[in-house]
Amino acid sequence: MNKRVVLLWSAAILAYAFLYAPLAIVVVYSFNDSRLNAEWVGFTLSWYQKLFHNEKMLHAAWNSLLIGITASAVSTILGTMAGYAMYRFRTRLLPVLILAPIAIPEILMGVSLLIFFVLLNISLGMVSIVLSHIAFCIGFVAIVVRSRLAGMDESLTEAARDLGATPWTAFRLVTLPLIMPGVVAGALMAFTLSIDDFVITFFTAGVGSTTLPLQIYTMVKIAVTPEVNAVSTLLMTLTLALILIASRLAPGSLRTQ
């Protein structure tokens, strides 16, 4: 092994340590029997126990779950349509509207939706959050579905049409099953994005519609307690599980990120 390779490896290991050490620290402290995030005192599950008795936290988790399920369901349908439309037809406006929400500063989308909802007298709450989440999730689903369609054998649909299937039947019986892994991966991605979103939710939430990230934000702003470590650890585990499922279903789709 020459000197350059050693140097490269040590730089890379430091970079990986930089990426993982903070998350490891959060996980470790979530089991620490001390109110301070300082010395290791002893192993405990009490922060998790506290978490499951924290009304506000449970309510926020429930809200996040409801929002995530609704937003991912709707954005999966709309995003699949958009991805299919971009693949099948010549569309000019659609790709722009698909990419723009991903490309512009997130805060812009947050504040513009805030103005929009207030001017239309739509009260800020669960509904406004769901509507906003759908708006930014559609693009991600569309991109995943579009990339899945690009890898599909076009002649299969043509064969179905030649055998007398209507376009809808051909789509339902041939295309859809083939792109299903992409659709499911898109749905999981939308769910993850919705559950994790902070900026847009921050601007479109109202009283009583606190989500998990908003609750974490409030806790972090007031005082750092190990309960935040516990909820963070749980959330990381959940996200990790979803990502593993998504990557199993559609290998490569996560790389479009």
Add this chain to the structure above:
Amino acid sequence: MAAQQNRLHKWLISGPPLAYLIVFFAIPVLIMVLASFRNPGEFGGLAPLLNDESGSREIDLTTESYGRFFGDFLYTELFLKSLAYAGVTTLACLLIAYPLAMLIARSSKRHRDLLVLLVILPFWSNFLIRVYAWMIILGPQSVFVSALNHIVGWFGLAPLTLLYTPFAVIIGLVYVHLPFMVLPLYANLEKHDPALLDAAQDLGANAWRRFWRVTFPLSLPGVYAGAALVFIPALGIFAIPDILGGTEGIMIGNVIKQQFLDTRDWPFGSVLSMVLTVLAIVLAGAAAWIAKRART
């Protein structure tokens, strides 16, 4: 007939997502553009669009908020400060990401996917958690900070405060954006033909020279892409300075948030958002242009 049917299908399929994005994305953004030319309302928000106090029903538009922005150097300074933070972040990301991307690109195909996955994985954990983790590390009770201050003490210097400083903001920004630098760099470096380096070696170039004369110039498109993906989002961020920055580490995003939620001066908040967005678009355009020129 077939063409007509095709058009109908096109509208049936692209219509609903298109309509949704027009209503919940395009229109809100356009309203915000309009809001930046409006007067603030008496109780915050926006003044009524039709100003009929004087009896004349005129549409009430003004460039006053823009005047305020360009008239007060405070806000230009804030933008410059945010640009500086984003710039330092980009540079730090490049320095950390380059060796990592090089290692991944040169490792065997079998290990590559795993090494890339390890870069992306932290990115999928909640954004706030990743920022919060640095609150623990940089906080006053932290083991890391007390160890650091122990060393600082040997040199007879006053103990350092790390949390709630611009330094903490930069650390947070680098941490959150690092994957966006590694991935485009890796994608570029992976395509390099190793024969070029062999040729350079045969011609007598040492490792240092081979890097600066072959590898680095070839990797410039990846550098530009990564820089754009780090710099532009870093510019508009508000949660990181909000949590790690204290009063000194404020960025443009914090002032936008303030204008909308605390001061409730929507027109001025819209002006700030507009300037930020225009800046982001110009920078993205510039990056695309440079990348295109580098390729030809």
